[in-house]
Amino acid sequence: xKKQSRRDFLKVVAVGAGVVAGxxxxxxxxxxxxxxxxxxxxxxxxxxxxxxxxxxxxxxRVNRDYGSLSYEKASFDSxxxxxxxSDLDGSTRTLIKLFKESNQRWSYVKYSCMHCQKPSCVxxxxxxAMTKEKVTGIVDYNKNTCIGCRYCQVACPYNIPKFQxxxxxPQIVKCDLCKNTNLREKGISACAxxxxxxxxxxxxxxxxxxxxxQRLLENPDRYIAHVYGEHEGGGTNHMYLAAMPFNKxxxxxxxxxxxxxxxxxxxxxxYKGFIAPVALYSTLCFIAVKNxxxxxxxGHDSHDxxxx
Amino acid sequence: MSHHQDEYQRLEGxxxxxxxxxxxxxxxxxxxxxxxxxxxxIGAVSNMSDGYPWGIxxxxxxxTGTAIACGGYAVAILVYIRNRMQYHPLIRSAILTSMxxxxxxxxxxxxxxxxxxNAYNFFIPSKWQANSAMFEVALCVxxxxxxxxxxxxxxxxxxxxxxxxxxxxxxxxxxxxxxxxDPDDMVDKLEAVRLGAAWLKPRLNKVxxxxxxxxxxxPTMHQSSLGSLLLIASTKLHPLWHxxxxxxxxxxxxxxxxxxxxxxxxxxxxxxxxxxxxxxELSGLANxxxxxxxxWLSVVVGDLIWRGQVGAALKGDFYSGFFLTEFLLVAVGxxxxxxxxxxHSPRWLFVSAAMIVLGGALYRFNVYLIGFNPGKGWRYFPSxxxxxxxxxxxxxxxxxxxxxxxxxxxxxxxxxxxxxxRKKLEPEQKEHxxxxxxx
Numbered sequence: 092x093k094k095q096s097r098r099d100f101l102k103v104v105a106v107g108a109g110v111v112a113g114x115x116x117x118x119x120x121x122x123x124x125x126x127x128x129x130x131x132x133x134x135x136x137x138x139x140x141x142x143x144x145x146x147x148x149x150x151x152r153v154n155r156d157y158g159s160l161s162y163e164k165a166s167f168d169s170x171x172x173x174x175x176x177s178d179l180d181g182s183t184r185t186l187i188k189l190f191k192e193s194n195q196r197w198s199y200v201k202y203s204c205m206h207c208q209k210p211s212c213v214x215x216x217x218x219x220a221m222t223k224e225k226v227t228g229i230v231d232y233n234k235n236t237c238i239g240c241r242y243c244q245v246a247c248p249y250n251i252p253k254f255q256x257x258x259x260x261p262q263i264v265k266c267d268l269c270k271n272t273n274l275r276e277k278g279i280s281a282c283a284x285x286x287x288x289x290x291x292x293x294x295x296x297x298x299x300x301x302x303x304x305q306r307l308l309e310n311p312d313r314y315i316a317h318v319y320g321e322h323e324g325g326g327t328n329h330m331y332l333a334a335m336p337f338n339k340x341x342x343x344x345x346x347x348x349x350x351x352x353x354x355x356x357x358x359x360x361x362y363k364g365f366i367a368p369v370a371l372y373s374t375l376c377f378i379a380v381k382n383x384x385x386x387x388x389x390g391h392d393s394h395d396x397x398x399x
Numbered sequence: 400m401s402h403h404q405d406e407y408q409r410l411e412g413x414x415x416x417x418x419x420x421x422x423x424x425x426x427x428x429x430x431x432x433x434x435x436x437x438x439x440x441i442g443a444v445s446n447m448s449d450g451y452p453w454g455i456x457x458x459x460x461x462x463t464g465t466a467i468a469c470g471g472y473a474v475a476i477l478v479y480i481r482n483r484m485q486y487h488p489l490i491r492s493a494i495l496t497s498m499x500x501x502x503x504x505x506x507x508x509x510x511x512x513x514x515x516x517n518a519y520n521f522f523i524p525s526k527w528q529a530n531s532a533m534f535e536v537a538l539c540v541x542x543x544x545x546x547x548x549x550x551x552x553x554x555x556x557x558x559x560x561x562x563x564x565x566x567x568x569x570x571x572x573x574x575x576x577x578x579x580x581d582p583d584d585m586v587d588k589l590e591a592v593r594l595g596a597a598w599l600k601p602r603l604n605k606v607x608x609x610x611x612x613x614x615x616x617x618p619t620m621h622q623s624s625l626g627s628l629l630l631i632a633s634t635k636l637h638p639l640w641h642x643x644x645x646x647x648x649x650x651x652x653x654x655x656x657x658x659x660x661x662x663x664x665x666x667x668x669x670x671x672x673x674x675x676x677x678x679x680e681l682s683g684l685a686n687x688x689x690x691x692x693x694x695w696l697s698v699v700v701g702d703l704i705w706r707g708q709v710g711a712a713l714k715g716d717f718y719s720g721f722f723l724t725e726f727l728l729v730a731v732g733x734x735x736x737x738x739x740x741x742x743h744s745p746r747w748l749f750v751s752a753a754m755i756v757l758g759g760a761l762y763r764f765n766v767y768l769i770g771f772n773p774g775k776g777w778r779y780f781p782s783x784x785x786x787x788x789x790x791x792x793x794x795x796x797x798x799x800x801x802x803x804x805x806x807x808x809x810x811x812x813x814x815x816x817x818x819x820x821r822k823k824l825e826p827e828q829k830e831h832x833x834x835x836x837x838x
Binding site: 215218234245250261341343362368380 | 437438439440441442443445447448449450452453479480482511512513514515517518520521525526527528529530531532533534535537608609611612613615616619620623624627628629630631632633634635643646773774775
């Protein structure tokens with residue numbers, strides 16, 4: 092009896108484990124991500140940037156009310172004279188930093204949402220508060236749906252979505268290419284419109300890519316021969332050119348496969364058509380009811396159902 | 400009238416002990432900080448940051464706490480699927496702890512969510528997002544908590560059926576005669592409640608098995624999905640833990656934690672409530688653990704070899720240290736259980752079950768926090784207030800357990816041990832006498 096049931100037990104474990112393991116293993120082959128170059132984005136050229144931060148102030152001016160942004164006081168700033176965010180955060184959507192390798196070798200770098208072709212944040216948001224617009228490809232956030240679980244922050248490989256930790260009614264803050272403000276009114280994002288050095292180019296992804304490769308071709312000595320964002324994480328609509336290795340500028344090295352594709356493949360295989368859970372439930376019901384019946388006949392003294 | 404429920408009994412003894420007040424104080428400290436969090440924001444009480452958006456509330460209360468609350472799941476598999484009815488006496492206390500574990504995991508999610516008032520979106524089909532493992536976890540956990548409550552209702556119905564309503568009567572006597580209800584009227588109404596409970600119980604029992612099976616299916620789904628949650632963090636989670644097998648590892652992990660915690664729970668409650676140990680049942684449970692852990696350990700090792708990460712595991716750095724600790728705790732704990740003599744000693748059972756729970760829980764911490772590195776410059780260690788909220792929630796769990804085992808027939812009957820009923824009416828009669836407060 093004991094051995095018999097031990098074997099049964101192993102069977103149950105093995106079946107359950109087999110279902111999950113099988114799906115994990117077969118999840119390899121699936122449809123490939125199609126890159127849509129008609130979507131809009133930006134090309135930031137770090138070699139043209141002069142670090143004036145006009146983009147930062149334009150972004151905050153334009154999106155302050157709609158995007159719940161605010162000016163930030165730094166720890167050194169007792170008189171309140173600066174807007175001095177130290178990083179992207181719950182008050183700041185875009186930021187210029189200066190990477191200093193030495194006094195001769197340095198580079199500005201601008202941070203804001205990468206607007207991925209296959210965004211992780213959209214893939215993980217449980218209530219569809221993060222969405223990717225069909226035509227423009229803009230990754231947008233809706234605070235009226237968001238539950239504040241911060242899974243988008245965990246998922247984003249670029250650490251872009253920021254949370255308002257100090258507020259009783261917080262929200263996620265991230266760039267939406269001025270979708271509801273400057274883009275709607277003037278057809279261009281505020282940072283790209285303002286940039287006096289021509290370091291930020293706004294446009295369709297195919298045009299931006301063409302331009303980027305053109306620049307690489309014309310000035311091979313000036314740049315690292317790589318368009319950051321062309322293939323990273325399945326491709327992004329916000330892309331970079333720079334003279335310094337991108338990982339030194341705080342842009343992580345990311346494989347060409349979109350992380351969201353990997354996780355979705357596994358999740359989809361397990362839950363395809365909801366067949367596996369239903370099958371599991373029916374099988375278990377069958378076994379359990381059979382077991383209960385056996386015990387009903389055996390004698391009603393000791394083991395009945397839950398109560399009796 | 401109480402002749403057919405000897406499998407379980409209420410705990411005899413006082414509810415308002417010293418431990419009760421200490422736990423209550425801890426709960427109140429925790430809830431004070433919960434209040435601060437709602438007034439001043441999450442940043443005011445926690446050290447979470449944009450790099451570490453999930454702290455111990457998610458890692459412990461949700462990811463680890465629900466695994467520890469898997470006793471009900473693991474024992475239900477054993478009893479109803481594997482058809483081992485001799486473990487049936489253990490199931491009610493296991494379900495009770497699962498109920499508290501999951502209920503309070505849900506509560507701490509509401510503390511952790513930034514915009515909890517929007518949580519109704521989970522019930523609006525147009526907002527559903529089936530790609531998200533979080534969506535699956537949320538719906539499953541909500542459904543499972545409901546199922547656990549339904550599974551526990553028979554115990555409450557039994558209590559209602561057998562209650563003498565002493566507290567109720569005392570409250571009535573204490574009230575001013577002008578506002579107190581008419582005593583005869585009240586007795587009639589209470590009798591109606593009792594009859595209602597008596598009517599409902601057999602009907603519920605008939606369909607209960609379908610809820611029980613649902614209570615096995617749902618954890619299978621969401622415990623694996625708790626692993627899936629971190630699949631997306633391919634650039635942040637250390638390669639020692641980031642694998643396509645995360646869902647499988649989390650599922651197996653919760654099963655062996657479930658059995659180990661059922662053992663610990665029984666040993667601890669027997670020790671602290673001064674009841675005889677259920678060594679026979681427990682060694683039988685302990686016998687099963689190594690089979691699950693061996694599969695888990697082989698998947699872990701096989702996966703590391705397949706992905707070429709064995710070197711990283713033995714490197715001796717910070718990550719490898721935590722990995723080896725987790726791995727060895729589970730492995731050594733399981734090895735101990737292979738020895739028959741140790742399986743039959745409450746002391747060794749405790750040691751090995753504790754090692755397995757710790758190792759299994761550390762695995763979850765490793766995946767959610769320790770192995771999670773969002774990039775340069777981010778650090779996380781929970782703040783005092785953050786820890787106190789978690790401690791308060793755990794204290795509430797223990798408190799609730801203590802009160803419930805005194806109010807409702809939950810613990811296995813020591814007189815009719817192991818479901819074999821010998822003495823029928825005796826424990827029932829005893830039950831009421833020392834417990835006037837509980838009526």
